[in-house]
Amino acid sequence: MSILLTNISKRFGQFSALHDINLEIPEGELVALLGPSGCGKTTLLRIIAGLEKADHGRVLLSGEDKTEQHVSHRGIGFVFQHYALFRHMTVFNNVAFGLRVKNRRQRPSEAQIASKVHALLELVQLDWLHDRYPDQLSGGQRQRIALARALAVEPSVLLLDEPFGALDASVRKDLRQWLRNLHHELNVTSIFVTHDQEEAMEVASQVVVLNHGRIEQQGSPSDIYDHPANEFVSGFIGQTNVFTLDAHDAEWLQTTGLQVTQQGAIAHVRPHDIEITKALDSSKATAVLKDWQHLGALIRIELIKNTDNDKKTTLFAEMPNEQFKRLQVNKGDPVDLNIRQAHWFH
């Protein structure tokens, strides 16, 4: 089901959480609402769900105006950050809940409910836990049960509020992969909220970047990474080195082979766009290698700019492990830099 939001605004007292949000999400996408904490992403998700009312604007699901409809009639599935499982019910009864509260005419028989619940528990690979209580499960298991519970009513839209936020790193990694596969299988339009840009890039087919209650950019992960619309998006997605162009920086940047025309006042350079070579002439070297860290396949290198003034700022560069070994540089060595490209902003 497609989602269309028009002119959504929301205030909490003096604080303006969302300004005039317009967003269209085509059917079958897996969308990430990405932004720093307090940017309004959870509020937006709750407005789509009907758990929160917008001050202005409309919410259309599949072209139908659902703005005034109560959450129980919207046909959405909602997954909470802290699971919100019914702690007085077994796992089985949790998943069966949505089917059992249907009115008599639509309610399936107990036998149908049982087979459906077991099928869903198979889907999340937790059928063996069906008679346990939520308090007896681990965080990752609880979140998968919460997802099964939301899927039981066959929602046309699946909304997930920081679904992996309360889980530890390794479980989170597994679940991300698993969620993407699940979405591939079910193909239900899904939106998840996250503050983790890595998670958004890895899981989503579309990313919507929010800041201060406004949409900064919407696009595919590669779009957003390669063509950030503004300074905020560039800084928020992945690591960047920021150069504010005064006379010194401009001069220094030119020595790295970067074209400094009047493209803008601020340059953002990705760490992997900095190429390092051993300095041929140490007196003319552009930087000094300060330190480096092993990140697995990549090495992160800390560099100090070699300039006459006092602005001895640190830069970060990244290169593959093997390539770094071939360089044969040590801490304190002078190096030459070659910056391949930068994103320019005013």
Add this chain to the structure above:
Amino acid sequence: MTQKSHIMPGFRPAISFTLFYLCLVVLIPLSTLVFKSLQLSWADYINIISHKRVVASFQVSFVTALIAAVIASIFGFIIAWVLVRYPFPGKRLLDALIDLPFALPTAVAGIVLATIYQPSGLIGKLLMDYFGVQVAYQPLGIVVALIFISIPFVVRTVEPVLQEFDTKMEEAASSLGANRLQVFVKIIFPNIFPALLTGFALAFARGVGEYGSVIFIAGNLPYVSEIVPLLIVTKLEQYDYAGATVIALTMLMISFLLLLVINLLQRWVRKRSGQL
């Protein structure tokens, strides 16, 4: 000799103090009661306890306490719900008012209630004129006094549990298509029920033992509105110590049994809802 050490320090002084306290305040007085009544023969015991007036007073005490505890549980739950869920002006004042029956001398409460509920009193007159119901000097009067006394017990046991209740569970239930009534019956109530049962037990226990407020409003008619504690006092005043202890002991055993049953019920509810 090796000493078994506990992870939590202070086990010995704490348990010693607990046992000392229990002996001094609970066990010794209560066992005196048992020993005193052991001086009587079994036939005497049966004789005293099966006296019509005694049986009637037991009936009055336990039935009124039960009815009052049920009503106090319902009212108390609603009050706790209002205090936790809705912001409104004067909330703190209302919150403070709840505890008033704790602090007020119960005799004062009894006299005030008797005054306004008697047939010529403020509320009593209205009830008499429009519904033909007399409250004071009837078992109904006892129920009213006991509700007044026991509501704070329910409110103060339910309130913290309601406060900690995860409202996200309600939102989850709504998103799954449940209406307000289903959310309350299937999600909120089962989570609050164990606490409500505790409040009920406290209200009931308090009601059975209440003396001060009841005697002013009950009218104390033998066979109709005479409560057990009053009968005990009457016996004492007539220097019938044996009779008084026998009645007291019987009351103690019945109360203990009832509280035990409520406790077991609570355990069962908790177990069934995965909270144990």
